[in-house]
Amino acid sequence: MPAGFSRSIHAIATDGHRGSIAGVAIGAVLLSAWLAWFFLARVGRYEASVSARLEVGQAAHRVEAPLGGKVAAVHLALGAEVAAGDVLIELDVEPLRREIDDKQARLEAIAGQMGPLRAEIAARGRALRDGEEAARAHVDEAKARLREAEAGARFQEIEAERAVRLRQDGLVSEAEAARLAADALSRRSATEALDRAAARAYVERRAGQSEQQAELARLDREAATLEGERLVLEAAIKGLLAEIDRRKIRAPIAGRVGDITVLRAGSFVSEGDVVAAVVPPGELRVIAEFPPNSVGRIRAGQEGRLRLDAFPWTEYGTLSTTVDRVASETQEGRIRVELGVRPDPASPIPMQHGLPGSVVIETERVSPASLVLRAAGQIVRVRGGAGG
Template structure:
């Protein structure tokens, strides 16, 4: 009986299939939101703060001494080259001119008479040369008086705006004393100081944009770059020429200057998608063709109100916009278009778009 019982139990075990352990569910890839970006040509800008100066600022000085008789123009008036600005009193200049003219005529008569005597051999060559020298001296005296009279009329040496009247009516000015200041605001000069580590990016002929404090903007061109840095600041004076034919833009004010140094291909991103890798590099996490996470170091080209332009990304790239903080480089993920998950994913929260079973 015992043998029959054991045989019956054994026959039941032999015919039964072995039990399988329940398999654990394989982990599904993390779902992330991605946005597809394409690189575009972008200008790399050197953004500086500077000061707008006139192209020329000239102090008009008196070339003869005298008392200011009258002004021909008011302050702020536009003048052309050669326009009369101010007139000095004549005083005794007209009397000295008449005296010089009379002396010249007498010397001329003496010279002509000596010429006739020399031709008749009644005068020596020495006497003739002496009379000629007296005539030249008389002419020079007359020309000097005439020049002195012309200098009583002080004219504009260039076209511009009469910015200041230094000497007013009734004041006495000497030779070389300033009388007026004329400013030429066409073109304007936007002067900036380029740091020494950036000077290699700047050269004459580059395009530049000027932002005035009142909101107006203008276009210009780099005209001058200093060859030697300032000893105290180690910066280089750079001048941007700004056309101002209507003279509507003022000088002497502060302004922002953006110099276009080169054109690069860049992608425009939100700063929220940028992060640091283990080496402290600034970059962006993206998804490659195998749906694996890759990290691209980037360099900021310029910033705008609605994003930043960066280089270092491929021309076509899928950037992880939501969930990049929860995935690591090399990890396989399930990318979802940003448009399909708007409203279900929020930056800084765990992804909520995992695959459904």
């Protein structure tokens, strides 16, 4: 019995010694593996954005009201596709249309006056030309009669002079010579009367022509006044039509309505109010903002993952991104980073402008030992700064 107990104790001691050796060996292997991982393995170091947003390559265009007024009609729908120049909102133009109607009525009245006035001007012009031709014919006739009377008077004067010579020779009686002298004087007086009548007719003709020309000039001035008023009214109507067109707020570019201001007929807008935003078509990109301590760590070409707030990454996954550009200076304590996004056809996430989220970028791969040493260095610096 004592011999058997002794052998049992010896066996237990031997097994315990062997177990200790095996435990030490396993521990050494695990420690070696951990040290190898700690110093040789590479783990990613990441920078997370403060904010991120999906945007198209071109900035969205804000649609502003060019002037203030009451809204008459709204043709806006969020997400609707629009072409450049499409009317989005119409402002009230009723007062302008009433003013156009008034001016149009005045134009029609002027047109009604211009027709008869032009006809009268044409008729008076023809009458003036006909009167001038008739006056010239009358003058020519008077001149012909004057020449005829002048010839007759001259003949009678020659006959009277001949009768005087014959009377001196006793060949003609005194009575005959006196008669011939009287006839010559009568013919001369008649000739002078015709001359004065021709002069009077010429003066009267010129006076009549002057009156007709003055009346014609008055009618021309009246027509010119009406024509000037017509041109002014037409220019005013054009200006009012342009003003009506200005009261149609149009899409500045083709694209999709990305944002709208709630408006309805009867609402009022002021000049410069933003009523909508049109997102142009184009490739989407990610605009992210990082804390300032990321400067120097983020570089073009680095890979990242985009997580959208509206689509939890645990359910919908993430989108792959690549850093395109990094701002060289901070703005408002943040650094701007632009990333290209690679859409995944199999992903249920919609690629839509304006979706917010966050971006995580792998900036480097280092060993865990390096991370521990960096953390220790930061702790030492912080404590050293606090102690100083």
